[in-house]
Amino acid sequence: MPGWPLRPEMAADEKFVTRLVAVVKAGELEPYDFEEAMLRSLLDLQARSYHAAMESAFPGAERLIVTTPQGKPFGRMVIMRRPNRFDLAEIMLLPEFREQGIGTALLRGLLALAALEECQVRTLVIPRGPAWRFFRRLGFTEIAMEGRRCLMEAQP
Numbered sequence: 001m002p003g004w005p006l007r008p009e010m011a012a013d014e015k016f017v018t019r020l021v022a023v024v025k026a027g028e029l030e031p032y033d034f035e036e037a038m039l040r041s042l043l044d045l046q047a048r049s050y051h052a053a054m055e056s057a058f059p060g061a062e063r064l065i066v067t068t069p070q071g072k073p074f075g076r077m078v079i080m081r082r083p084n085r086f087d088l089a090e091i092m093l094l095p096e097f098r099e100q101g102i103g104t105a106l107l108r109g110l111l112a113l114a115a116l117e118e119c120q121v122r123t124l125v126i127p128r129g130p131a132w133r134f135f136r137r138l139g140f141t142e143i144a145m146e147g148r149r150c151l152m153e154a155q156p
Contacts, residue, residue, distance in 0.1 A: 003105040006077070009063035016065070016073045021047045024092050054078060058089045066093065066106065077106060086114050088123040107138055115156040124149040 009017065022043040034042065054061075058080045066075030075093040079086055088110065093103055114121045123140070125131040127150040140152040 003109065004075075004102060005067045005069060005071070006064045006106075007067065009065050009076070013065055013073065017051070017076060018047045020076055020092055020094060021050050023094060025050075054089065058087070061087075061089055066102070075102070075106075077110075079110065084118070085120045085122060086110065088121055103134065104138065107135075111138070111154055114154070118156050120156065121154045123152055125152060126150070 025043055025046045026039065058078060061078050061080040064077045064079070065073045066077065067073050074097045076090060077088070078090040080089055088107075091103060091106060111121060121140075122143075123131075123135060124146060125135060126148070127142075127145075132150060132152070135152050135154075138154070140154045142150050143153045144151040
């Protein structure tokens with residue numbers, strides 16, 4: 001996908017991925033005003049359970065690290081290839097790399113690849129949240145509710 005280097009995730013990336021998940025989850029927990037020690041414990045627990053849940057839900061998925069041209073990691077994409085479909089399980093960027101069009105460029109790259117392979121792209125998001133608005137802006141439509149999450153899809 002053009003614009004930002006992507007490389008396969010390696011064992012050496014575990015610390016970065018754990019930090020990325022913690023930073024993203026910390027933003028979600030911000031409104032609850034936890035004490036610092038409690039917040040660190042919660043984030044550690046969430047990161048560990050998140051890794052296990054992703055492995056279980058998307059075994060064999062492509063786990064890609066997004067880097068600067070100099071090779072510094074700042075994001076992650078997890079894509080599960082299925083017959084006629086890509087499931088975008090995750091796209092995360094460190095906060096200082098957001099709102100610069102990077103996520104849009106990464107997703108457009110995935111959509112271009114899907115079009116070449118005549119595949120749909122699907123993802124699950126929280127309805128009416130920032131991710132929902134992001135995917136709607138890029139042409140995804142709601143196709144179903146799965147629990148409390150909205151399944152969205154883009155056609156090739």
